[in-house]
Amino acid sequence: MSTLDHHPAGHSAARPRPLSLLVRVHADRRVAGAAAVVLVAVVGLLSGLVLPRGPVTSGQSVSVLVLCSALGAAAGLLTASRWSVLLAPAVFGTAFELARIPAVGPTVDGIHLGSVYGVAALVAGRGFDALVMGFPLAVGAVWGAAAGRRLTRRVPPGRRRAGGYVRRGAAVLAAVLVLALAAALLRPARTAPIVGADGAPLPGSVAELTTVAIGGHEQSIMIRGHDRDNPVLLFLEGGPGGTALGAMRASGQGLEEDFVVAVWDQRGTGKSLSALEPTATMTVEQMVADTVAVADHLRNRFGQEKIYLVGSSWGTTLGVLAVQQAPEKFHAYVGSGQMVDQQETDRRMYAETLAWAERTGETDFAQRLRDNGPPPYTDMLAYPDALSTNPEYRDFPHGDDFDPASQYPVSLFVEEYTLTEQVRAMGGIIDTFAVLYPQLQDIDFRRDVPELGVPVYVVEGAHESPGRSDLAVEWFEDLDAPDKELVVLDRSGHTPHLDQPSRFHDVMIDTVLARTGGPDRP
Secondary structure, eight states: GGGGGGTTOOOOOOOOOOOHHHHHHHTTTHHHHHHHHHHHHHHHHHHHHTTTTTSHHHHHHHHHHHHHHHHHHHHHHOOSSSSSSHHHHHHHHHHHHHTTOOSSSTTOOOOOOOOHHHHHIIIIIHHIIIIIHHHHHHHHHHHHHHHHHHHTOOTTTTTHHHHHHHHHHHHHHHHHHHHHHHHHHHHHOOOOOOOTTTTOTTTTTTEEEEEETTTTEEEEEEEEEEESSSEEEEEEOTTTTTTOOHHHHHHHHHHHHHSSEEEEOOTTSSGGGGGGOOGGGHHHHHHHHHHHHHHHHHHHHTTTTEEEEEEHHHHHHHHHHHHOOGGEEEEEHHHHEEOSSSSHHHHHHHHHHHHHHHHHHHHHHHHHHHOOSSSSSSGGGGGHHHHHHOGGGTTTOOTTTTTTGSSTTTOOTTSSSSSHHHHHHHHHHHHHHHGGGGTTTTTOOOOOOEEOSEEEEEEEETSSOOOHHHHHHHHHHBBOSSSEEEEETTTOOSOOHSHHHHHEEEEEEEIIHHHHOOOOOO
């Protein structure tokens, strides 16, 4: 009988230990730990260099999730220690932060927990990074360490205490959560078709999310309309940094009946967040050029010589400058919550907010405003105190058809955005604002835009801040244009197109379209 076929009773055949590099590394824990640290640090540095703002697209998010899961498993396998669960994310995070030091913006700068926007920057920036990189890294390390301990016989075979079962159960649950996160990140964005009374897509309608090369960057546009032959309307959201896909899905459906509505996510916003870098080339002049380029794309796509341009807040600044540069491409310009002189408006709204705080006994907030002083600010996170905190700007009777789903952050939770875009969008608002807002301080349309070569229609809310509306009226009254009208909606504030959607739609049909005609075709 061969010795291979004969074993003493109660004993199994001796299994040779795997003679591999891994086992030899395990023989010296210091070498194993150093190897794991170097590996994780190198990958962290490379990740920070390639993705200085972290993953901002679904593809990037899923890729780093897979990479970090594998990296964590490798670190755990090398060390065969549960300490890798803490060590790997700490080393990776440190290396990642060092590599992206050149990147600028509230989501990548220091942590500021003293304001809502500072917390939003943390959640949308480092918080999401931790979710898609740090968490999979830790989970991978758990499984890698378990495998390493088994390979090195640090786990006694054949016996497992109750605590071991609990740890294994937790590891399985964590792995399931990583898989669920990956599935959520892979969910594609879509926009629902426009349907008729029978529930079938309406013939001749258009409903799509498209990506176009604009100014050397891929930028996204949502296009929706009941009839692709209707006049084209390009909508410019406010901010800078805002994204309006969700808002216009909630409150722009009336416009879709009479226009082909194109909602553009400007560079550095929403679905176009990946175009934020390099920030050095993101200038007001480039944004105006991008606006004209988007208009050209829509004109060519739908065969119309001219389109309508509608702007909201910062979008009105962008819109006026685009129309001034290329009036021949537009039927008319419509401003909803018209901006004129950003710095003067900010100073007036600061005074309004400080007066409200003193009048209502908000002494701590009033003192913070005094400490900040009047705008302009070098700290972009100081602006919300002066411009967004005063409840008088939002606590008024809205229109009967006002939809709260059109407001941030609820407007981000629509199917037109992927999960990555939904979370990163708030960070995009903050970071893009930080790049562009300082460039607006010298703009004054009363001086710079005394005339426009297209009809101009300004829609203001009766509850708009005087710091904005007074300047809008002053500019409008002196403006020279082929046709112009100022419309005030009684139950609106800074965003009449959202506060009273049907009334805004009526203005677009009964005033704008009626006085400018339909699409001109070549």
